[in-house]
Amino acid sequence: xAETDKALQELEDLxxxxxxxxxxxxxxxxxxxxxxxxxxxxxxxxVAPRRPARRPLWRQLAEAVGGWPAMGGLAAASAxxxxxxxxxxxxxxxxxxxxxxxxxxxxxxxxxxxxxxMLSEDLQ
Amino acid sequence: xSRAAEEVSDDAxxxxxxxxxxxxxxxxxxRLSPRVFGVAMRVMGNRAEAEDVTQEAxxxxxxxxxxxxxxxxxxxxxxxxxxxxxxxDRKRRARGGHVELxxxxxxxxxxxxxxxxxxxxxRQDALQSALMQLPERQRQAVVLRHLEELSNxxxxxxxxxxxxxxxxxxxxxxxxxxxxLAGRREELGYSDG
Numbered sequence: 001x002a003e004t005d006k007a008l009q010e011l012e013d014l015x016x017x018x019x020x021x022x023x024x025x026x027x028x029x030x031x032x033x034x035x036x037x038x039x040x041x042x043x044x045x046x047v048a049p050r051r052p053a054r055r056p057l058w059r060q061l062a063e064a065v066g067g068w069p070a071m072g073g074l075a076a077a078s079a080x081x082x083x084x085x086x087x088x089x090x091x092x093x094x095x096x097x098x099x100x101x102x103x104x105x106x107x108x109x110x111x112x113x114x115x116x117x118m119l120s121e122d123l124q
Numbered sequence: 125x126s127r128a129a130e131e132v133s134d135d136a137x138x139x140x141x142x143x144x145x146x147x148x149x150x151x152x153x154x155r156l157s158p159r160v161f162g163v164a165m166r167v168m169g170n171r172a173e174a175e176d177v178t179q180e181a182x183x184x185x186x187x188x189x190x191x192x193x194x195x196x197x198x199x200x201x202x203x204x205x206x207x208x209x210x211x212x213d214r215k216r217r218a219r220g221g222h223v224e225l226x227x228x229x230x231x232x233x234x235x236x237x238x239x240x241x242x243x244x245x246x247r248q249d250a251l252q253s254a255l256m257q258l259p260e261r262q263r264q265a266v267v268l269r270h271l272e273e274l275s276n277x278x279x280x281x282x283x284x285x286x287x288x289x290x291x292x293x294x295x296x297x298x299x300x301x302x303x304x305l306a307g308r309r310e311e312l313g314y315s316d317g
Contacts, residue, residue, distance in 0.1 A: 007302035010314055014251045014305075015270040017244060018166075025161045029175050033157055033182045037149035040186035041141065 134199035135192075142189040149186070156200060157182060159272065160207045166267045167211045169256045177214065181207040197281075204274075205282045208264050215260060243313045250312055254304040258297050265293035266301065 062071050132140075134155065140148035160181050164174035184206050185199070192199075255263050261283070268279045269290070276294075280287045305312070 004302065007306050007309075008298065010309075011298060011302050011305060012270075014247055018248060018251060018271055019273070021248070022158060022162045023165050023171075025157050025178070026175065029161070029178060030153060030157065032179050033153050034149060036179065036183045037141070037153065037186045038146060040183070040189075041144060041146065041149065044142065044190050 135194040138185070138189050138192050138199055139194055141186070142192065152185070152199075153182065156185075156203055159200065160203060163204065163267055163272060164207055164211060166252070166255060166271055167208070167264055168214065169252060173214055177207055177210045180210055198278075201278055201281050204268065204272075205284070208268075208282060211264070212260060247312050250305060250308055251301070254301045257304055258300055262293050262297035262300065265290055266297035269294045270298075 062068060065071060065074060132151070134152065137148045137152045137155075141152060157178055161174055161178045164177040164181075165171065168174050168177060181203055185203055188202075255266065258266065264283060265279060268274045268282060269276070274282070276287045276290045279290045283290065285293075
């Protein structure tokens, strides 16, 4: 037990001597550390925000409605609307009739006139 | 290091550095690099490796500075932890390779006689040699506790283990060191009296 205590005390003495003689940092290591610090500081410096590149109007419009997927949907809906307007299915009421216009032959001017009658009238 | 800098915490200096203060880097280097270098020398047992570990640990400190959140942890604890992990990585890579056991030179002390200096140098070499025979984690714990004089909770934070585990590692490490050195008592000039 006494042997162990003595060995541990000698170890404590060795630790104390080691603490008293801390190795000095070599100058070139300090210089290298400071070089790293300067380089990293420059790298981390905030850069001025870059002006966003000017984009064409059509792209801005496409992005405003939600990008290309939304533009595709919009185009499909527009085409379907135009098609239904021009050739409505039978079960859809005729929008022209709904607006109060009759698709009758009387609505077409000069239908009963032929070129000869018109010319004869001009000659009179 | 300036007198004013000594009163500024590591935390504050790191924030100053992150904000572009080059002088803060010099103050932090003067304050922290000797501690990292000392620990790395003892743990690696090799000056060149210790220099590499110190430079790499400090570089990681500079890189981390912009994200550092003051008050959450101690800069020195963070740095010791990085350094210890770098030491472990290097030891793993070098496993099986040559390890210098006596690569820690002792600076001459003019106040001592040549014989005393030689004997003290031999004892310090013996301590380093014995340290290198400890398992990696035991060596780290002993160096941080008995050479850096850090508290057990701080060592626990650095090594990411419990305080009880630190106590166990340092106790076993000391016993192992004492056993190794006991075989060299006569050679190192210790008397039996």
